[in-house]
Amino acid sequence: MPVAGSLDELNDRIRAWEAQDDARRINDRIRTIGQDFEIERPFLAPLPAEEFDPGLVLNPRVDRSSMITVRMVKYSVPARFIGRRLRVSLRASEVVVFDGRTVVARHQRVAARSGQSVQLDHYLEVLKNKPGALPGSTALARARESGAFTSAHEAFWAASRRVNGDADGTRELIDVLLLHRSMNATDIHAGISAALGVGAVSADVVAVEARRHATTSSVGGASSDRHPGAHVEEKVQRVVSLTQRRLMDPAAVIAGLPPDIRPLPSVNAYDELLAKRSEYPAGTASKENIS
Incomplete structure (x- = not known):
């Protein structure tokens, strides 16, 4: 029996063995096994249109709690499915959860009985309505253990709570975590670093900076078919949140902006309208209007 460190390593070995077998000749035949297969290929029946599911369907x-129980182990699913039945494919090394034909959750299979596999992403909508539940949640603890909740997220969360308060600061963090559903983690981390660098603790700023990083990376990676002059480094003006800057310590110098010395807005100029209203109560008209 072959000994391998992982299933992927074993599959790689099997592919190598298959390639060697394609080059083998049976007895004294002229053609190899691979050449005979290419001759027979047009006469084979087509593969099934639907992919074969090797798992046990439950x-x-x-x-x-937005959890399903599979063989005495609990796995989380998105909170919107609470109370519903979902189709589960229990496989050798993973558990895949379907809503119809759409995959809504995927977990590594847990071997220990009464174990749990929880993903923070499945609870973000609920936690946004109840941000106070995030710090002590099991989902956050599991995300920290797995490395999905990184030091960049921790830094953004701390800065956001300091500026926006615990509840609103946590909501901004959750909005950043929601970006992971549609963007690359590397781009989001770059967006967080750029936002914190200018003192902005807004998920919108993180999204803008993450998209900018993704665009810059894709342009920089396509060096083979671009003119050499296209790779001249450009100085890009970073996004600065003026609102967040005003909320922070006035003594802090954010992105080189000058101090905001404008006076606070006033409505004193409109007080004369109040005098007019007292002179002509509602339901009465002035002499000018009557004439």
Whole structure:
């Protein structure tokens, strides 16, 4: 029996063995096994249109904690499926959860009984409505253990709570975590660093900077078909949140901006309208209007 460190390593070995077998000749035949297969290929039946599912199909119900129980192990699913039955494919090394034909959750299979596999992403919508539940949540603890919740997220969360308060600061963090559903983690981390560099603790700023990093990376990576002059480094003006700057310590110098010395807005100029209103109460008209 072959000994391998992982299933991927074993599959790689099998592919190498298959390539060697394609070059083998049976007895004294002229053609190799691979050459004979190419001759027979046009006469083979087509593969099934639907992909074969190698897993055991189950249909558990999602409990109030947004978890399903599969073989005495709990796995999280998106909170919007609470109370519904979902189709589960229990495979050798993973558990895949479907809503119809759409994959809504994927977990590494847990071997220990009464174990749990929880993903923070499945609870973000709920936590945004109840931000105070995030610090002590099991989902956050599991995300820290797995490395999905990084030091960049921690730094943004701390800065956001310091500026916006605990509740609103946590909501800004959750909006950043939601970006992971549509953007690359490397780009988001770059966006967080850029936002914190200018003192902005807004998810919108992180999104803008992350998209800019993604665009810059894609342009820089396509060096083979671009003119050499196209790679001249450009000085890009970073996004600066003026609102966040005003909320922070006035003594802090953010992105070289000058101090905001404008006076606070005033409505004193409109006080004369109040005098007019007292002179002509509602339901009455002035002499000018009557004439």
